[in-house]
Amino acid sequence: MQHRYFDPEIETASPEDLRRLQDERLVETVRRVYRDVPYYKKKMDEAGVSPEDIHGVKDLHLLPFLSKEDLRQQYPDGLLARPLSECVRIHSTSGTTGRRVVAYYTQNDLDMWEGCCARALTAAGATPDDVVQVCYGYGLFTGGAGLHGGSHKLGSLTLPMSSGNTDRQIQFMTDLGATVLCCTPSYAAYLAETICERGIRDQIKLKAGIFGAEAWTEEMRHDIEDKLGIKAYDIYGLTEISGPGVAFECEEQHGMHINEDNFIAEIIDPATGEVLPDGQKGELVFTSITKEAFPLIRYRTKDICILSREKCSCGRTFVRMTKPLGRSDDMLIVKGVNVFPSQIETVLLNNGYPANYQIIVSREKHSDKIEVQVEMTSEMFSDSLKEVTARERALVADLKGMLGIKCDVRLVAPKSIQRSEGKAKRVIDKRNLYEG
Amino acid sequence: MTVKQISVFLENRPGTLAEFIKVLEKSNIDLRALSLAENEDFGIVRVIVDDSYSTIQTLKENGYVCSMTRVLAVEIPDKPGALVNLLSVLGEGGINLEYTYAFLSKKPGSAFMILRVADPKEAIAVLQKAGIRPVCQDEFEGLF
Numbered sequence: 001m002q003h004r005y006f007d008p009e010i011e012t013a014s015p016e017d018l019r020r021l022q023d024e025r026l027v028e029t030v031r032r033v034y035r036d037v038p039y040y041k042k043k044m045d046e047a048g049v050s051p052e053d054i055h056g057v058k059d060l061h062l063l064p065f066l067s068k069e070d071l072r073q074q075y076p077d078g079l080l081a082r083p084l085s086e087c088v089r090i091h092s093t094s095g096t097t098g099r100r101v102v103a104y105y106t107q108n109d110l111d112m113w114e115g116c117c118a119r120a121l122t123a124a125g126a127t128p129d130d131v132v133q134v135c136y137g138y139g140l141f142t143g144g145a146g147l148h149g150g151s152h153k154l155g156s157l158t159l160p161m162s163s164g165n166t167d168r169q170i171q172f173m174t175d176l177g178a179t180v181l182c183c184t185p186s187y188a189a190y191l192a193e194t195i196c197e198r199g200i201r202d203q204i205k206l207k208a209g210i211f212g213a214e215a216w217t218e219e220m221r222h223d224i225e226d227k228l229g230i231k232a233y234d235i236y237g238l239t240e241i242s243g244p245g246v247a248f249e250c251e252e253q254h255g256m257h258i259n260e261d262n263f264i265a266e267i268i269d270p271a272t273g274e275v276l277p278d279g280q281k282g283e284l285v286f287t288s289i290t291k292e293a294f295p296l297i298r299y300r301t302k303d304i305c306i307l308s309r310e311k312c313s314c315g316r317t318f319v320r321m322t323k324p325l326g327r328s329d330d331m332l333i334v335k336g337v338n339v340f341p342s343q344i345e346t347v348l349l350n351n352g353y354p355a356n357y358q359i360i361v362s363r364e365k366h367s368d369k370i371e372v373q374v375e376m377t378s379e380m381f382s383d384s385l386k387e388v389t390a391r392e393r394a395l396v397a398d399l400k401g402m403l404g405i406k407c408d409v410r411l412v413a414p415k416s417i418q419r420s421e422g423k424a425k426r427v428i429d430k431r432n433l434y435e436g
Numbered sequence: 437m438t439v440k441q442i443s444v445f446l447e448n449r450p451g452t453l454a455e456f457i458k459v460l461e462k463s464n465i466d467l468r469a470l471s472l473a474e475n476e477d478f479g480i481v482r483v484i485v486d487d488s489y490s491t492i493q494t495l496k497e498n499g500y501v502c503s504m505t506r507v508l509a510v511e512i513p514d515k516p517g518a519l520v521n522l523l524s525v526l527g528e529g530g531i532n533l534e535y536t537y538a539f540l541s542k543k544p545g546s547a548f549m550i551l552r553v554a555d556p557k558e559a560i561a562v563l564q565k566a567g568i569r570p571v572c573q574d575e576f577e578g579l580f
């Protein structure tokens with residue numbers, strides 16, 4: 001089989017050459033952030049490490065970690081490393097008031113990011129002859145912009161569909177002969193099901209799909225592949241780091257290659273912060289070494305995974321990461337949106353409900369559903385159905401305002417929420433996304 | 437001139453009403469009237485009982501969320517047109533009904549309406565002007 005790469009020299013560089021490149025770029029990045037970003041200088045000074053101590057990747061562990069909390073504290077532009085006049089775009093994390101993170105991009109940053117997505121598309125078999133249908137959301141979310149830019153860079157015909165409107169998606173897919181589909185795995189599964197139900201599978205020309213922004217199982221992969229007759233590829237990324245394309249699957253479909261010329265990956269013990277050797281399970285930490293506007297040093301992703309440097313038959317030398325196997329915090333990803341139980345708790349308490357609640361996440365017809373069960377109290381009860389229902393509706397509206405997605409509320413009898421060792425189990429995720 | 441009504445929160449699933457009634461039965465509480473309002477998830481059962489105090493005690497002990505409300509009980513003749521008359525008086529007097537339900541007692545020829553209004557005093561004044569006097573708690577007990 002002939003392998004295709006978007007950047008063959010870099011993607012198949014020898015590990016030694018790649019390490020040298022990372023060393024150089026890391027040293028330069030650390031010098032730059034220490035000089036230009038007061039917050040990094042402060043953190044490094046507090047940790048007693050100076051740019052002169054960093055000679056390469058081997059010294060990375062000396063640098064302090066950066067957390068999402070740091071990013072929130074420095075909202076909106078405390079970590080900006082270039083003047084605003086050099087920035088050309090922002091994107092923002094899903095999530096909400098007080099929890100948003102804004103990432104800035106210079107033109108070079110966009111070029112780098114789109115290049116990463118072009119590599120992912122190429123690894124999935126896309127060429128300039130392909131028609132790439134992008135049905136990730138466009139806007140602040142990085143999904144649409146990332147794959148759109150990657151497809152442009154590759155020279156494929158790009159269909160900027162954005163999300164939703166399934167009838168129109170299918171019409172364009174058939175009429176324009178889309179060959180590569182980019183969307184969330186749950187939407188891909190929904191499209192696949194709809195196409196099969198309508199009996200129009202012979203009218204579509206899809207050969208591959210790149211599906212990311214939420215966790216999915218191998219079972220779901222096979223289901224989508226069978227129904228659409230395509231190969232389904234995983235892709236990984238975070239807005240903070242750039243967006244989708246930080247890592248991508250090749251035809252081996254055995255872990256995602258991290259774009260190591262731009263990002264250095266480490267695995268740490270989430271409890272102690274100690275760096276773990278390749279092959280061990282731990283929290284993924286990224287250091288960006290080419291980003292100009294919003295460089296991140298040792299950013300803790302909270303995603304639990306394993307890195308592998310075993311040789312890949314695709315010829316790429318980039319390290320591979322497993323799909324996230326879990327989270328080191330309690331964050332849930334529902335419909336591609338980050339949800340923290342603490343956000344839900346805040347809304348409940350603000351609305352006068354008790355902190356006796358349970359969050360139940362399920363997936364129905366390939367679509368995520370989140371329900372919050374809240375125990376009724378004397379204070380929130382009334383003989384009037386109108387009043388109780390109005391309070392419930394206000395709660396639903398506030399939850400939507402906080403989370404950005406619709407959340408069902410179910411009022412339940414006091415003490416009906418299961419407690420183990422006296423403590424209620426807060427989250428029941430029925431999707432089993434991280435198993436197997 | 438009001439009677440005590442107890443409202444209880446019940447989940448909307450099979451068996452919850454039966455469980456609730458069993459709790460009352462165990463404490464020998466006699467139901468005088470019952471009505472139920474529900475949505476998809478939950479219901480509010482409203483009851484009038486022979487002993488409100490021990491009912492509330494019993495329900496709290498059994499972990500129920502409940503509340504007590506003062507409602508009006510009005511006797512009307514058990515014949516066509518009687519309810520229209522009562523409702524017209526209230527409507528013309530500008531009294532909005534939150535909800536209402538009916539029950540019968542041992543008293544032949546009479547029916548009783550429970551009326552839940554925002555301001556019982558105002559409603560009583562309107563009713564009395566039309567010569568209708570709501571039943572008070574003691575009278576109410578004498579009906580059974």
